[in-house]
Each structure stands twice: as structure tokens, then as C-alpha cells.
Amino acid sequence: MRRRSTSYIVFTVILVLLAAFFIFPFYWLTMGITKNVSQLFQKSLLPGRPSYLGDNVSKVFAYQNGVFFNWMLNSFLYATVGAFVSVFIASLAGYAFRRYDFIGKRLLFVFIIAFAMVPGFATTLPLFMLFRDVNILDTRWAVLLPSFVNIFAVYMMVSYWNQVEDEVFDAAAIDGANELTAFWKIGLPNIIPGFITLFLLAFVSAWNNFFLPLVVINSRARMPLILGITTITDPQGFPVYNLTLTASFFTILPLLILFVSLQRYFKPQMYMR
Amino acid sequence: MAWISKKRLKETLKAYLFLAPFLAVFIGLVVYPIGVGFRLSLYGQRGARMWYVGFENYQRVFSDSMFWSAFRVPLFLLLVQVPLMLFLATMIAFLYETRKNGGPVYRFLYYLPYTIPGIVSGIVWSYIFSDSMSPLHPLLNLFGFQNVKLLTRGNVPGILLVIILWQFTGYTAFLIYSSLIAIPKEYSEAAQLDGAGMWQIAFRIKLPLLKGPLITLFIFNAIGAMQVFNEPWMLANLVVLPLNYTPAMYIYNSAFSQGRFTYASAMGIILAVITCGFSWYVLRSAGRQILGRRH
Secondary structure (H helix, E strand, O other): OOOHHHHHHHHHHHHHHHHHHHHHHHHHHHHHEEEHHHOOOOOOOOOOOOOOOOHHHHHHHHHHHHHHHHHHHHHHHHHHHHHHHHHHHHHHHHHHHOOOOOOHHHHHHHHHHHHHOOOHHHHHHHHHHHHHOOOOOOOHHHHHHHOOOHHHHHHHHHHHOOOOOHHHHHHHHOOOOOHHHHHHHHHHHHHHHHOOOHHHHHHHHHHHOOHHHHHHOOHHHHHHHHHHHHOOOOOOEEEEEHHHHHHHHHHHHHHHHHHOOOOOHOOOOOOOO | OOOOOOHHHHHHHHHHHHHHHHHHHHHHHHHHHHHHHHHHOOOHHHHHHEOOOOOOOHHHHHHOHHHOOOOHHHHHHHHHHHHHHHHHHHHHHHHHHHHHOOOOHHHHHHHHHHHHOHHHHHHHHHHHOOOOOOOOOHHHHOOOOOOOOOOOOHHHHHHHHHHHHOOOOOOOOHHHHHHHHHHOHHHHHHHHHHHOOOOHHHHHHHHHHHHHHHHHHHHHHHHHHHOOHHOOOOOOOOOOOOOOOOHHHHHHHHHHOOOOHHHHHHHHHHHHHHHHHHHHHHHHHHHHHHHOOOO
């Protein structure tokens, strides 16, 4: 083996220090949820002694008659349904771009992509007005419907479908499969890894979407976790640091579990590769 | 329409059937609302009463110093945080290359903050910098800095810098590393034969090849900087920030704290135009790349 040079050791030190920086907030959060407020105010890096973990957790669960469980279920509903519907309809759209030489193809693609970078603020405000007019403000539809549009997924689906060889579709045509069967039975299995990646990315972004529910949801029972945890206060309206931290921990726990267990699907994606 | 073959018409019909679900939600929930937002921006408003005023709102936005001073934070992020992050991420990507298999453990740990929502990052970091809970205070006391206030309004841009660097540097380094390993090995081998050292190869040969991805990353982060909302929104719980601290906060507060919907719509349209201006370069090349591949 080659001699470990000085530079190798210096690089290792830098990498370890950086790792400490990236891990520190996770560590501090994990220690924080074992403390009550006065222990938090002691500013120690060690876990709380005695531990208030059980106490914090049961207080979060009991907060406002268990509204925390509503938030959790809402988050799962918004993220799962939103991600699945948006990626599925994106796969249909991607299939159209791959398989057919249709009228207006290029123009339509450019038109769709042109909207990819429009910030949420530009659409959320008018959506608020529109949802108010059709009386779905403060319902679950108000969060779900906008999450069905995933332009990035359409873009990625076109590139996934492009990687499926013509022979695959030709074979389907010879077998006499109709278009829907060809899509469903022959095409879709070929893009499943891409489908999963996009589903996970869409799941995480729906789970983390704060601005949309902030604008369209008013009732606590319909809030997702990410919004709900910012509303935790004591009866006088003051923040309760230990409970907010504990609730934050449970907000990111599902994300961390997903990320650690399905790491190979979380490939960073960019519009241009 | 004799020049369009029957086959092409049939293909067109089939294609639009597959496109129908996407187009329905895309037009109904993105294109149409933007049209509505634009129309709203042409109206004056007092309470529930609205009347057409043409481009008056836009004129008022252009002379509204509250709106333009809201760009101070995004500009600071654009000019300081984004270049700093791209530099750090490139260095980190080069460091990955010195490890076996690109240091999968480091890559994993550095990427982890990216999975955390901005709101939770905002909560945790605002507590870490708060006067009452900061674990940094004992450290500062050790060096003789007693009772230093970290979370002040003047420090918020610096704190945002730390939070955003924490969230996105690892992710960015991962992307740059992916571009690095796509560079053919022959390039660095040839340079090695000529006697070039590791850093010489990194800066003279690899860095120029990273230009494309770095420009793309710069633009995406510039767009993110223009829209920053969640992190300052959470910091505002512990330190008083003005309603117009960032453009997105000003738009939100104008609409929902002050009820000036039509004025907020005009600002929303302007912010959208600014971000689309940034992204034009990326999207143009992205579109060219993906449709150019076939047909």
C-alpha cells in the first residue's frame, strides 16, 4: 500500500471537520428532545438528565387532543397521493413525447418547460383566489390539486422514456397490444427505477412544502406536519421550545428513514446532465 | 389539410390522449392561475371592491422602495453565499476524489441536510443561535466573549448564509462529483504522465470541464436566492424582522397581513419575470438537449 502522505491526512481532517458541521444540528436536535425548557436553557451538549424524552413525546401527542396525529396523517396523504398522481401523469405525458411524432410537439415541450421555473408565489396567490371562488379553500383538495403538477417529472420522464429502445415498442406492436397495454405492461416496467426516484423526490418536496398550505389551509386539523409544528404554542400563545423541537424531530424522521433505506434511488437530479 | 398524413393525425390524437391528464392540471393549476394573477395585477383594490387601473400597480411597485430594498438579502445570498457554496462544493468534490470510491460515507453525511425541510432547518438553527439556548455561548464564554448576542437583526444575513450553506453544500458537492467522475480518465492520466500533480490536474484540466454544470448550479441557486422565504420566516419568530425582509415575505405579507391582493399579484408577476430571466439560459439548453436526442 502507498504511504499515506501528509496531504492525505490533512484532507481527512478537513473532511471529518466538515462532517461534524453537517451532523451537528442533527445531534443538537436529538439531544434537545430529551430536555425540558429549563434544561435547554442550560446550553449543554449532553442529553438531558433526567431525560424528558418520554414526557416531551407524550405532550406532543396529547397536544390539542392529538392534533399531531392529524398532521402526520395529512402529511402522508398529501405527499403520497400528490407524488403518485403527479409522477404517473408525468409518465403518460413522457410516453406521448417518446412514442409519437405529433403536431405541436416541439412547441408544447418548450411551452411546458418554460413554466418550470415560475416561482410558487406567482401561482399560489391566484390559486388562493380561485379556490376561494369554488369553495375549496381550507379543504385537503386545496393542497392536493396543485401538487398534481410536476413539470420536472415530465422533463425527466421524457429522458427516461428516451432510454427505452424502439425494439421494445415494436415487439409490443407485433404482439397486437393496444397503446394502453403497451404503455402499462411493456413500457412502464422499463422506467420503474426512474419512476421510483421521481416519486421519492416528489414525496419529499410535497412533505416539505410549507408555503402552499400556509396560504390555503386555516384549520389545524387539515394542516400537514410542516405547517402544524410552527403553530405549537402554550395557551398564552408563547412558543414551547421543547415541544416544537420534538415535533420537528418527528417531521424529519420519516424523511431520514426513507433516505437511509432507499439511498440508491435518491440520486441528485439536474435539468441538464 | 392534405399535407398532414392520416397517420400523423392519428398519432396526434393518441399523443394528446396520453397528454390529457397532465395538460388538464398544468393548464388549470399553473397556466390559468398565472393569467388570473396577471389580470388581478391590473386592478386597484380596497377591501372587496376592485376596479381596473391598467398598469398602475406596476408603476407603484417600481417606485416602491419597500419592494426593492427587499432584494438586499437575495442579493447578498447571490453575491456571497452562492459563489462561496460553489467554491466549497467544488473543493469537497475534489476531496471526494482522493477517497476510495469517492468517500461514500462523507457523501452520504454531507447530503443529509438536503433532505431536511427549510422550516425545520430554520427552527433548529434559530435555536442554535438563540440567546436562551445557543450551545455556542459556552464556547464563546470560554474565549472571553461574555453575553454576546448572536441572533440580532444585523446578524440574520450571516445566519441565513450558514443555514443555506449547511442545507445545500453537500448536495451541490454530490452533483459536482457526479460531473467529475464523468470526465474520461485518459485526460488526467495524460497529464500525470506529463508530471502534473493532483491539484494541477484538478484546477487546470478538470475545473474548466466543470464550467457547464457550475453555470447551471449558479443559476438554480440564484433562483433559490430570489425566492428565499422559509428560513427567514422561521428566524422571524426569535428576532424581529421587517415585513419586507425578502421579496417573497413582502408579497406574502402584502397579500395576507395587509389584504393588498392585487398589489401583491403585481409583485408576484415581477418576481416571476426576474426568476424566469435567470432560468432562460438553462431551460433553452435543456430543451435543446432532450428533444435533440431523437427525431
